[in-house]
Amino acid sequence: MQASVVMDEAAFARRAEQAYQLMFQQWSDATPERQAVSPSPDEMQQLVTLFQAGDYKAGELQALTFTQSYPSHGYSWKLLGAFRQKQGDLKGALQAKERAVALLSDDMEALFNLGLSYEKLGFWQEAARCYKQLFQHAPEDFEVLNNLGNVLWRLRQLPEAASFYKKALQVKPGFAEAYQNLGLLLAEEGNLVEEETHWRRALQALPDMAEASRGLGKVLLKQGRVQEAEAAYRNALKNKAEDHDFYFQLALGMSELGRPQEAADAYRQALAIKPDLIEALNNLSLVLQDAGHMVEAEQHVRKMLEIDPKNPVGMSTLARSLQLQGQQTESIHWYRKSLELMPEHRGEYGNYLFVLNYHPDLSAEEIYASYEEYDRRFGAPLRGLWRAHDNEPSAGRRLRVGYVSPDFCNHSCRFFMEPLLSQHDRSVVEVFAYADLAREDQVTQRYKSYVDHWVATRGMSDEALAERIRADGIDILVDLAGHTAGCRLGAFARKPAPVSVSWLGFGYTTGLKAIDYFLTDEPAAPVGSEHLFAETPWRVPNGSYAYRPALNMGEVSALPALERGHVTFGTLTRAIRINHRTVRVWAEILKRVPGARLVVDSSSYKDEGVREALIQKFEAHGVTRDRLEIGFHSPPWDVLRGMDIGLDCFPHNSGTTLFESLYMGVPYITLAGRPSVGRLGSSILHGVGHEEWIAQSEEEYVEKAVALAADRAKLAEIRAGLRPQMQASVVMDEAAFARRAEQVYQLMFQQWEAQKQ
Numbered sequence: 001m002q003a004s005v006v007m008d009e010a011a012f013a014r015r016a017e018q019a020y021q022l023m024f025q026q027w028s029d030a031t032p033e034r035q036a037v038s039p040s041p042d043e044m045q046q047l048v049t050l051f052q053a054g055d056y057k058a059g060e061l062q063a064l065t066f067t068q069s070y071p072s073h074g075y076s077w078k079l080l081g082a083f084r085q086k087q088g089d090l091k092g093a094l095q096a097k098e099r100a101v102a103l104l105s106d107d108m109e110a111l112f113n114l115g116l117s118y119e120k121l122g123f124w125q126e127a128a129r130c131y132k133q134l135f136q137h138a139p140e141d142f143e144v145l146n147n148l149g150n151v152l153w154r155l156r157q158l159p160e161a162a163s164f165y166k167k168a169l170q171v172k173p174g175f176a177e178a179y180q181n182l183g184l185l186l187a188e189e190g191n192l193v194e195e196e197t198h199w200r201r202a203l204q205a206l207p208d209m210a211e212a213s214r215g216l217g218k219v220l221l222k223q224g225r226v227q228e229a230e231a232a233y234r235n236a237l238k239n240k241a242e243d244h245d246f247y248f249q250l251a252l253g254m255s256e257l258g259r260p261q262e263a264a265d266a267y268r269q270a271l272a273i274k275p276d277l278i279e280a281l282n283n284l285s286l287v288l289q290d291a292g293h294m295v296e297a298e299q300h301v302r303k304m305l306e307i308d309p310k311n312p313v314g315m316s317t318l319a320r321s322l323q324l325q326g327q328q329t330e331s332i333h334w335y336r337k338s339l340e341l342m343p344e345h346r347g348e349y350g351n352y353l354f355v356l357n358y359h360p361d362l363s364a365e366e367i368y369a370s371y372e373e374y375d376r377r378f379g380a381p382l383r384g385l386w387r388a389h390d391n392e393p394s395a396g397r398r399l400r401v402g403y404v405s406p407d408f409c410n411h412s413c414r415f416f417m418e419p420l421l422s423q424h425d426r427s428v429v430e431v432f433a434y435a436d437l438a439r440e441d442q443v444t445q446r447y448k449s450y451v452d453h454w455v456a457t458r459g460m461s462d463e464a465l466a467e468r469i470r471a472d473g474i475d476i477l478v479d480l481a482g483h484t485a486g487c488r489l490g491a492f493a494r495k496p497a498p499v500s501v502s503w504l505g506f507g508y509t510t511g512l513k514a515i516d517y518f519l520t521d522e523p524a525a526p527v528g529s530e531h532l533f534a535e536t537p538w539r540v541p542n543g544s545y546a547y548r549p550a551l552n553m554g555e556v557s558a559l560p561a562l563e564r565g566h567v568t569f570g571t572l573t574r575a576i577r578i579n580h581r582t583v584r585v586w587a588e589i590l591k592r593v594p595g596a597r598l599v600v601d602s603s604s605y606k607d608e609g610v611r612e613a614l615i616q617k618f619e620a621h622g623v624t625r626d627r628l629e630i631g632f633h634s635p636p637w638d639v640l641r642g643m644d645i646g647l648d649c650f651p652h653n654s655g656t657t658l659f660e661s662l663y664m665g666v667p668y669i670t671l672a673g674r675p676s677v678g679r680l681g682s683s684i685l686h687g688v689g690h691e692e693w694i695a696q697s698e699e700e701y702v703e704k705a706v707a708l709a710a711d712r713a714k715l716a717e718i719r720a721g722l723r724p725q726m727q728a729s730v731v732m733d734e735a736a737f738a739r740r741a742e743q744v745y746q747l748m749f750q751q752w753e754a755q756k757q
Contacts, residue, residue: 037073038075039069044075050083051079051083060083074102074104075104078109081094081096085117093117097110097117098114111130111133112147115151119151127151128151131147142175145164149162158185165181165182176202176206176209177202180215182198187215188460188461189460196220203216216232217229217253221257221438222458222459226257229253230257233257234250247273248267248279248283251267254266255283256438257439260287264287264291271284276307278307281301281304282313282314284300289324294607312341312348315337315341316335319338319352325604325610325613326576326577328359332352332355335351349378353483355576358579359651360651368531375534378490378493383514386495389497394475394749394753399428399429400429400474400475400476401429401478402431402469402472403421403431403433404457405435405436406481406484407480408433408435413504413505415548416547418548419546419738420737420738423546425739431453432452433453434457434465434488435447436457436486437458462488465491466494466496474497475499475745476499476500481506482508492512495514499517499749501515501518501538502519503519503544509532509535517535517538518538519540519544519741520538520540520544521686523672523682524675524683525675525679526679532674538744543683543687545737546732546733546736549659549660556665558716559715560642561712566595567593567596567715570599571600571602573600574602575610576652577652577653582650584621586647589706590623593706597629598647600614600628601631601633611630615630636657640666643661644709644715651674651678653680654681662723663722663723665719665720665723667719670695671694671696671701672694688722688726689725692704
């Protein structure tokens with residue numbers, strides 16, 4: 001053992017020393033100082049070549065290899081971000097760009113690219129931080145100034161955003177994009193004159209800029225300069241006949257001008273050039289829906305969803321198409337799918353609420369639960385913006401009443417809005433109209449004569465509108481739209497007036513707790529239904545409306561059944577109100593009344609496919625198609641002259657057409673259902689004095705219709721007397737309703753004053 005290596009101390013010491021030297025040599029060879037810290041120039045040139053050739057996938061793989069081999073090489077990370085960006089991998093690009101900026105602290109291009117990524121992903125605060133840092137290093141860089149303006153706009157810092165756009169234009173006076181952005185910002189603020197100026201300057205700098213031509217067209221349209229607007233829209237097509245985007249822009253302009261056929265033609269031209277242009281497929285579907293071509297509209301949006309199956313906008317458009325065809329369950333399904341992908345889209349949620357009201361199998365409580373969710377999503381987050389109101393005491397002065405509506409024009413709401421606004425006692429109320437109109441017409445001019453102050457709000461943000469209302473010192477703010485197109489509930493959610501009221505346009509709660517009252521009456525919202533409203537129902541005695549008929553309705557005809565020998569039932573309702581319950585009940589009535597016919601006449605039935613679908617539903621209940629007359633006539637006065645008895649829809653009653661039926665001598669049967677949209681028919685009949693036509697069950701509805709049809713002499717007597725009865729009733733006493741409304745406004749404001757004290 002003593003002679004072995006086990007006890008040879010000197011030899012072991014030599015071996016250990018040699019091992020230490022080898023270890024140190026290996027470490028020394030591996031240190032960064034002795035390693036290659038970056039790819040070779042040839043390797044980097046390969047990356048650049050791949051980028052220039054558009055081979056982004058291969059470039060990404062090579063750049064990724066470099067970042068793994070040379071993790072501290074910032075330029076490899078920078079190129080990795082660029083390759084991922086080109087492939088649409090925004091999050092992956094962001095990660096690479098963040099690493100590049102950390103390693104390349106003096107590379108302003110890398111910082112700019114990082115700001116762009118934050119912007120694309122909607123990280124506005126982070127993007128602003130990048131651009132502000134760049135601004136410190138390069139205060140004369142017009143692109144940095146413009147992009148900083150963009151993110152400040154997104155952060156709702158509008159004055160600061162405008163200042164940076166203007167700085168960009170000082171650096172580069174012909175910078176068309178900055179003029180465009182200023183135009184868009186000013187459009188939001190409602191500054192039409194300055195907005196027009198910036199669109200024109202953008203076009204001076206870049207005459208073929210389609211967005212600027214469209215922006216100019218829009219602002220000209222807001223000013224009623226229709227011919228100039230069309231010229232601006234068509235300028236987008238100059239020398240661009242093969243560019244699908246310019247046809248697309250023209251189509252948008254034609255829609256705004258109210259020329260749907262030309263809009264549809266332009267969308268089709270865009271699609272002929274680029275068949276997979278999903279925006280054109282979507283918008284063409286919407287235009288066709290509005291024109292009543294439902295089946296073709298559905299085909300286009302379904303093609304869009306084949307191309308992009310998870311597109312929430314397409315889902316929404318399909319939901320609307322199905323809604324207009326009366327397919328409530330399918331429509332709700334697609335609205336829900338859309339909201340899963342864009343849960344914070346307030347307008348989309350409003351569309352969903354709208355169609356829920358028509359579903360035949362949901363309870364009132366189930367429907368209202370979705371309205372409560374609307375307030376949680378879109379009302380509650382804005383309550384922190386509520387500020388105390390310092391309105392003057394009402395004693396000895398006029399109340400300042402503001403009406404907010406997109407329908408101050410030739411819209412069916414005029415039959416109820418004009419009776420109130422035209423009859424207001426201007427010594428009692430000072431009237432403001434906040435009009436969100438795409439286009440004005442002759443009816444608009446009448447509305448302007450009814451009010452003290454006319455405020456055009458088209459293009460004004462909800463925030464700006466709320467501030468304008470507050471600045472105007474409004475005491476009572478009245479919503480006339482609910483969740484219909486063009487509504488401004490986002491402004492109401494900010495509580496811009498001490499008292500706010502919802503009335504007329506929607507027929508049911510808004511769901512917003514920011515709105516104090518829902519103007520209604522006892523038959524529409526009976527005591528005990530308060531739990532179905534976010535607002536407090538304020539029941540106006542003797543009715544919550546007055547009706548003014550159209551001037552061209554003509555005289556009441558003799559009872560058609562006396563000449564024809566059979567009774568004709570009818571409705572002017574849209575398809576969304578007709579469901580399996582109404583079809584079953586109406587079919588039972590037809591089977592119980594020998595020889596009877598049913599007329600269904602509305603814009604929903606322009607489309608042959610929609611007509612045929614309804615016919616087949618009746619055939620499934622044993623009603624042959626020869627007993628059905630389904631179509632569309634406008635105006636419908638001769639259709640009403642051909643009806644003997646009207647049939648109201650349920651669970652969502654009809655609206656204006658019920659008043660029109662009575663005025664033309666046509667009694668109707670209604671079913672009192674869900675408050676308040678399911679009780680409008682009852683409310684009207686209470687006002688006219690014919691509660692005997694109100695049913696409380698589907699069985700009673702059938703019995704009342706059959707009984708009314710059985711006595712033709714009685715029907716003829718009713719027909720002759722209905723119009724005079726209606727004219728003498730509270731339903732058409734405009735002045736009396738205006739006095740009731742003014743009294744209600746005063747009581748509401750006095751309650752607010754008492755609570756304030």
